[in-house]
Amino acid sequence: MADKVLMKGNEAIAEAAIIAGCRHYFGYPITPQTEIAAYMAKRMPKIGGCFLQAESEIAAINMVYGVASTGLRVMTSSSSPGISLKGEGLSYLAGADLPSLIINVQRGGPGLGGIQPSQSDYFQATKGAAHGDFHMIVLAPSSVQEMADLTVKGFELADKYRMTSMVLADGTMGQMMEPVSLDYDIKPMPEKPWATTGTKMERFHNITNSLSLVPEELEQLNFARYEKYKTIEEEEAMFEEYMMEDAEICIAAFGIAARVAKNAIVEARKQGIKVGMIRPITLWPFPKKPFEAAAEKCKQFISVELSMGQMIEDVKLATGCKAPVTLCNRAGGMIPSPQQVLESIKEAANGGAK
């Protein structure tokens, strides 16, 4: 195994993307993810790749559309307000069934907001990135190692299902350094017979397009896409369970919130409270099964989030209202402290569910 190195989460994403075969990066700088662009600017020219600082986020996402059409691995990255600008392009990518990887290192919102970490783009990423019926595969890293691992995974899933993958991180994940091992066995890309690579006068030309003016046909395209989504929901949900074997209280948290919650769980266990955690790694597809199972035995769920409460809705749906679900949160760039989470756990242990 390769030696572990200390890397910032943003740099780990950039290097992992290059290892996964990405040679085209388009972006526009924004805190707290600018290191991704800086890393790409430095590395891409040395390996025959293309780094381009676009004139705007909108330009960058449409450049992604262009390269994705040729079947090559391509990515862009931004932070919350920049991702909103990319929305139209995300919908076009979905409409044209093009694979690509988008990184969102979230910051507090709404509006231009702040620059401190946040998870308040959960709804946007999992339910409503833009107009039309579509989903992206949404991966939520909780360590610098996962920033890299899920970048590679994101490219693989995007190619496998011909759709956009998004890595949904936050400012702490992007800025922090942790040991990381970038030792990957990269599988060859699947065949892409649909790609616009030039016909060499040997086949009919391919077109990547999201315009479809005949409603009967457009409906069929939507039906087919949702059949694919069903497969993904069944096969690709990822999660980690932490101390769930005997848990009576279940925390739901992803990303940095899950890291904070782990501290609180360790402390609560010392006080004899049986608490565990389900950490979704894919936010779409949401890992419903572990929550369905936990709902059979846990008396309360606590959703820990850096938002006003967004994932909590999916936790409520997955647990089918069999047990109360409360929210433990901070917003606008603030992070819940382990003490705050511990208080929520104690309240739940004392039957204080609301």
Place this chain on the structure above:
Amino acid sequence: MKTTSFLFAGFGGQGILFAGKFLAYKGLLDGKQVSWLPSYGPEMRGGTASCGVIISDTPVGSPIVSNPDVLVAMNLPSLDRYEDAVVPGGIIFVDSTLIERKVKRDDVKVYYIPATKLASDNKTPTLANMIIVGKVLDALNDFQEESVVTALKKVISAKRADMLDVNLNAMKLAIEN
């Protein structure tokens, strides 16, 4: 099973982030679990800079250091801001060249190191950070020259290899005093 959290704080240009990165690398090379989280954003540009480092025998949970075991304060605003956050029984390292006041708490151990003066006397005015880090490792009984040198190699680029000994010597300055 031990977990130690460090908070380095000062102003931009003092090498606060570098000192933290060195310590994190040393932890990694010593086979520990480590994390390093900087403050980022507008305050970095000329204002205060800080970073939290956690070195642990077990996987690091939250990388956020709100209540450090060890505080390194390299200017007065940092001491004012973080003195009360240190855990009881913790340690505070103060650059006494730049901070004239004493630590008010009596439930922590305090080292006063005239790091900025030592650095300029030693004709390495930019290495006050490493002078304090040397003292931190010494106070924690963690100054093994071999792993210090290996960690320095990780944070000093090959182009600046001449700075290795300079850094190492700086790290010993406050220990000998």
